[in-house]
Amino acid sequence: MAVGNDGSRRGGVRQVAAAAGVSMSTVSNVLNRPDVVAAETRQRVEDAMSAVGFVRNGAARQLRGAPSSVVGCIVLDSSNIFFAEVVRGMEDKLAQANCLLVTCSTDVQPQRELHYLRMLDEQGVRGVIVSPVIGKLDGLVSLSRHGVPVVLLDRRRGKTELCAVTVDNVRGGRLAVQHLLELGHQRIAMVTVSTEVESLADRAKGARLAIRDAGLAPDDVLLTIRMPGPAAPDRYADAVDHLLALTPRPTAALCFNDTAAVGVLRELRRRGIAVPTEMSVMGYDDVHFASELSPALTTVRQPRYQLGWAAAELLLAESDARHRHQELLFQPDLVVRASTCPPRRPGRRPASS
Amino acid sequence: MAVGNDGSRRGGVRQVAAAAGVSMSTVSNVLNRPDVVAAETRQRVEDAMSAVGFVRNGAARQLRGAPSSVVGCIVLDSSNIFFAEVVRGMEDKLAQANCLLVTCSTDVQPQRELHYLRMLDEQGVRGVIVSPVIGKLDGLVSLSRHGVPVVLLDRRRGKTELCAVTVDNVRGGRLAVQHLLELGHQRIAMVTVSTEVESLADRAKGARLAIRDAGLAPDDVLLTIRMPGPAAPDRYADAVDHLLALTPRPTAALCFNDTAAVGVLRELRRRGIAVPTEMSVMGYDDVHFASELSPALTTVRQPRYQLGWAAAELLLAESDARHRHQELLFQPDLVVRASTCPPRRPGRRPASS
């Protein structure tokens, strides 16, 4: 009894109409404009619906022009705890509007982004929330023009007319590197997955700004270690090998997210490198477990659930009559814990005089 | 150019047919049975498709009887790292079959399960993968009878004809408690979110079996602390308060997942309770960061990505001609690390003689 009747095939409006002794359109009215139907008739129809085991056919409704009730989201990796929580925020906001969320992960591959975008378009989704890998926004702008609302996630709208929900990544990168500079680090490795994805590029930009502000030369201080995407198995081992092979060896590693920081912590531990005394490590996101790591992770906090919620909110708003596209900007915060400390040997090089 | 043409409205098969100078059905054939169309014609049609900016209309296809290309999954909490990875496994497997995944979280509320099930049914999804909160499987069985394939996740099929992918939770609970008993613990608190959800109930069952095997009385050894669902804010604080108030105080806390274990570790630390010396803590899942926690977490490993992948695989298989429903069982493993040790005061009570 939990989900309609059992056993018998489920019927459509036609069967319901027959069972209730009314016409199809009355049934439709009960569904879409209940107030227009006599209470008694309505009751009879509703009874018939559960008797017949009626389930609305979304495809048919959509074909007739009803707005779809599924929304798509495309992120870099839904299994990353950061995105997982962002997505959860979306899901909950969408649930309020009786919408479902399709989750797609690109693993930072442009081709996968394209593929999912196409599939979502074919599904006729109500809209898409995208954290793009692809640099050019043309495809998304075009999609939007064709009537599929697009909300950018962690990507500024630039000159486009799209909605966007972002966190100030330039500021985040700056905060992180300021902290490391203040501790005395002069060789800092940024461990990232892409130098093209805007949010990540912005953090690098902020990092350089911080270095410049300190009167140093960004290229002398900042190194970039680029890892392969989430799918690669030994990505952290390779990244740490790379990190340790740099000369002079960096004294701090700034990871592009906390999950990566965990990977780096693990590989450093395996190699017997003490954190933070031999190597400071920073994360990014401040996920729940960051404070319980060994050592507790210094990181940059950014909102997650709230970010997804806001993105979904904007997306839903686009259905409304006249709606101005807008950009929302959240602010990150530096969270200092135990995984960073002054470098062992101060100065640019080991003092040799 | 990335996603079809720009600016102009997108056309359907009709427009494509016109543009290519062929009939609608030829276009349809190019789409569905390419081999039946002359190569030259096909090319012309394909050109027309991109010229017109053709995007297949999924709703119409579905209405005509094509199998849907979206699958639903309902889990307890998609933002929990365990489920996030399970879901990612599903997503990747489904992508191979050109399917999309809708993710739904119940937060352990039966009513939300019902709601999502209904919505997915209305969407006409290809099938659903469900980690149910609801005890009775009737609703799912009925859904399955009505032609919507159902795969149970982390739930045994019992006497039903459903497919299921599970991990041996009785074994998992047993392994965990055996370990604690061997260390000498005689008061063990299980921190859980539900005593009804089968996977969690099974672990409790395994725990009791382990105690019985050791010649002890389960009710003397095992306490249950039930937390509210994922949405509640101070759940861990409250749970730990509860834990510490028990008399005699348990010497070990067995948490129902690693995320919960992190919460418990944090709250214990806040209260100045040393882990493991004053309180042993175990998790469940062995997520990536478990080994980097402070202290490194003793836990029970279970597959995640693989679990989701397998579930999606079974679901897709149901589309095939004659397919036997089957149950897949994975095995968990005990992973001993640093968050457990012998209790400070051996014996049932503080020795007082």
Added chain:
DNA sequence: CTGTTAGCGCTTTCAA
């Protein structure tokens, strides 16, 4: 190999 036609289940005019 290509063109014509009917209809999936629903909503929505319109007339009663």
Added chain:
DNA sequence: TTGAAAGCGCTAACAG
């Protein structure tokens, strides 16, 4: 208020 009829975009069944 309710009932009859048309058609959303696509596909499958035929006839050419």
